[in-house]
Amino acid sequence: MVNILRITKRYFNKITYLLLLGIVVTYHYTPPLTAEPSENKRDTVHPNPREIRHLHQEHEGFEVQIQEDEKDVDIFSSTKDDAEDEGPQSPTPKTQSREAASEPRRPAANVLLLSSIGRSGSSFLGGLLNSHPGAFYIFEPLHLLEAWHRLTEATARESFKQIFTCNIRSALLKPLMKESRFTIRNSYRSLCKSNGTCYDPVEMNRVCSQHSMRIVKTIRTRVAWLVPLLKDPDIDLKILHLVRDPRASVISAAKQWDVRPERKCANLEEDLQSGRLLNDLFPGRYMAIRYEDLCEDPDGMAKIIFSFLGYRDIPPSTLRFLRISTSTDIEKSFGIQRDTTKQQQKWRQEITAEQLRDIEGACASAIAAVGFNLFKDLETARNLSVPLYDVAKAGRFFPYYDGR
Known part of the structure; x- marks a missing residue:
């Protein structure tokens, strides 16, 4: 009789367990008839x-x-339809006024600012972003990796991910600290000078995580490399791709380095085409910007940029940065202070006939892609009444363009 009771109790417990398990499974896996919009894309069904x-x-x-x-x-x-169910999305620049009255968007946690060619104004735009009070700004983290011949597509992505997730480890920390005055451009830099805590990854990651927006500026990556970062659920990333008239970039870079315009312009075109595909696959996560537009209307472009990043208004600290940095005649080759109204087409008075012939010959399609006219001869280039902008082509890669 005792054995029968034990067996009965054992099977009763198993049956009860299975019934409860069925209830739990049904609760978790039966989709609701209506679902609330998710503010986090990772939560989307x-x-x-x-x-x-x-x-x-x-x-x-x-x-x-x-x-x-x-x-x-x-x-x-x-x-x-899925995108509409995922909550507020970052608007395209053309819809800024209509979106002004909509509910708040969640600002981007991570921003990658890249330029396809050096001397395209990325230091200036990086300074503008760094003026945000919540910015944790890392400047050219791939610089020494490239010099040490360790820069690959994989090492670039891993470096970016460590910064964006505030999980900087020794492999990246070594090149960052080797030139900390060059790469670290945030509040953590003061600790480097005072007590050497730059060399403590735990402390650096702690400070990193206290900031609301992490920014990386680089001229050493390609747009196509960034697809896995946009796919990574641990990284809330937006990409700003800054481009400039290749004629201006190349003659500026040629003052410092040996530049091959054919290769640089091929990279620029390929990056722009890659960016269009990114924009199709990851709407609201990639935006191309022309340096010339930023020079012509710094305040207006700042509004477009910060709106793209999810902010309603430009921070007061950024307005101060714009006021100080865009109206000075004191310019340095690698500084960020610019009289932007003069900077926009300054190269037209500096380029030589040989440079114009060589660069336009190598970069004609890239110049057209960025939305500018070819001049073909020095007299035309010098004549500022001849327009730089090709209005018909400008909107191809720059959706905010309004015919300026």
């Missing part, structure tokens, strides 16, 4: 992997492929 079509887009070496398997579902499965 995605469609079945079998419903996702195979997408293969390729352009001049840039390849993005969407596979019909589990690992790619939560990255590329959002349709237009």
